[in-house]
Amino acid sequence: MIASNSYFKNLASGFLFPEIAKRRREYCAAHPDAEIISLGIGNTTEPLTRHIASGMNDYIKALETPAGYSGYGDDSAGELPLREKIATVLYNGIIKGHEVFVSDGAKCDVGRFQQLFGASVNVAVQDPAYPVYVDGSVMVGAAGKSPAVHGGYCDITYMPCLPENNFFPDLSGVKKESLIYFCSPNNPTGACATREELEILVSFARENGCIIIYDAAYSSFIRDSKLPKTIFEIEGARRCALEINSFSKSAGFTGVRLGWSVIPDELLFADGTPVSALWSRLTNTFFNGASNIAQAGGLAALDAEGLEEMRDLTNYYLSNAAIIAETLRGKKFSDAGVEVYFTGNAPYVWVRFPGKKSWEVFDKILDECRVVTTPGAGFGPSGESFIRFSSFGHRENIMEACERLSDKLSL
Ligand code: PL4
Numbered sequence: 001m002i003a004s005n006s007y008f009k010n011l012a013s014g015f016l017f018p019e020i021a022k023r024r025r026e027y028c029a030a031h032p033d034a035e036i037i038s039l040g041i042g043n044t045t046e047p048l049t050r051h052i053a054s055g056m057n058d059y060i061k062a063l064e065t066p067a068g069y070s071g072y073g074d075d076s077a078g079e080l081p082l083r084e085k086i087a088t089v090l091y092n093g094i095i096k097g098h099e100v101f102v103s104d105g106a107k108c109d110v111g112r113f114q115q116l117f118g119a120s121v122n123v124a125v126q127d128p129a130y131p132v133y134v135d136g137s138v139m140v141g142a143a144g145k146s147p148a149v150h151g152g153y154c155d156i157t158y159m160p161c162l163p164e165n166n167f168f169p170d171l172s173g174v175k176k177e178s179l180i181y182f183c184s185p186n187n188p189t190g191a192c193a194t195r196e197e198l199e200i201l202v203s204f205a206r207e208n209g210c211i212i213i214y215d216a217a218y219s220s221f222i223r224d225s226k227l228p229k230t231i232f233e234i235e236g237a238r239r240c241a242l243e244i245n246s247f248s249k250s251a252g253f254t255g256v257r258l259g260w261s262v263i264p265d266e267l268l269f270a271d272g273t274p275v276s277a278l279w280s281r282l283t284n285t286f287f288n289g290a291s292n293i294a295q296a297g298g299l300a301a302l303d304a305e306g307l308e309e310m311r312d313l314t315n316y317y318l319s320n321a322a323i324i325a326e327t328l329r330g331k332k333f334s335d336a337g338v339e340v341y342f343t344g345n346a347p348y349v350w351v352r353f354p355g356k357k358s359w360e361v362f363d364k365i366l367d368e369c370r371v372v373t374t375p376g377a378g379f380g381p382s383g384e385s386f387i388r389f390s391s392f393g394h395r396e397n398i399m400e401a402c403e404r405l406s407d408k409l410s411l
Pocket of ligand 1: 130187256259
């Protein structure tokens with residue numbers, strides 16, 4: 001028999017989101033009449049918008065014709081018109097089309113980058129963080145062989161991001177030549193790094209030979225015009241950062257699947273090899289490109305009508321988030337010491353229940369309100385005592401969930 005991959009034995013527990021789904025199923029099995037509302041997993045709920053959907057419909061119709069049919073793309077990086085449109089429309093030309101690598105989503109690209117950088121790289125993550133950064137690093141062996149300690153891996157540098165440091169980490173503990181995962185707007189805290197903070201991050205990376213994996217999956221939610229929408233607005237970032245992004249949340253493509261990564265020409269490995277060259281080598285080996293139908297949707301999304309539709313869609317979820325934040329800032333909650341963090345630039349509301357354990361609060365909210373949330377501890381040790389409320393939901397469900405939280409949750 002073949003032995004199991006030993007790195008997997010270093011994983012602390014099951015992946016967070018299936019664990020939440022499992023607890024929900026168990027609760028429903030025990031309470032078959034319960035009408036559950038999910039403010040848990042960040043999964044879009046609103047239908048595809050007209051212009052973007054018609055871009056895909058037209059493409060599907062053409063696929064039925066000899067002239068319009070297409071099979072595998074020539075390169076896994078996607079159709080050049082889409083790559084160029086992403087560069088001009090979303091990055092105002094500060095990056096070039098050939099530096100954009102279209103994919104089937106940001107999460108899938110994180111996994112491929114972990115393969116690219118391999119087992120020997122040092123890893124630093126914001127704490128709390130999207131769990132894929134840590135779990136994927138463990139799976140490829142980049143977290144070393146050390147077991148989980150205090151809810152974290154001792155060979156991964158956790159950079160606490162808390163209200164006490166305005167959710168911007170102290171970088172001084174990050175090892176030289178680290179891969180630094182940095183997500184802004186942040187999942188789960190919703191915090192958005194300012195230009196000055198990103199300048200600090202970039203200059204640290206440049207001085208210490210680090211590469212930043214900048215996860216900008218929520219950049220379309222930024223409404224404050226002073227906040228950078230991409231790391232490439234920061235001078236020097238082209239030499240030390242790559243960026244991942246996605247149509248999942250902006251266009252409702254969580255199921256359609258379309259994302260991209262930007263790898264600037266100047267981003268090099270120590271021996272001078274361009275990161276983009278090995279990325280092409282890796283992705284052309286393992287990945288046959290994003291669906292051509294999804295790419296047609298991406299092209300439509302970047303037309304003027306598509307951009308307007310994405311703005312309306314993200315506004316809808318931001319309004320949901322504002323409703324949740326307002327509810328949780330009510331007297332009942334503030335009297336109990338509950339702290340609410342909502343920036344207006346992200347679809348998540350991050351809430352601290354001082355002195356309580358996240359999973360206990362998760363169970364209590366599920367039991368008393370029949371609302372599913374995400375326990376902050378699932379995002380890392382610094383998420384303990386926090387709960388993440390997702391704004392992805394139909395408005396009537398958000399209103400109902402807020403009513404239940406106000407009326408039924410005991411604190
Ligand atoms: C549940 C910071 C959600 N089953 O859809 P993608 O692959 O383009 O983007 C995934 C992604 C990338 N980067 C960040 C994210 O927050 C997400 C999506 N996160 C969440 O609730 O935290 C969905 C999670 C999904 C999963 O496991 O990713």
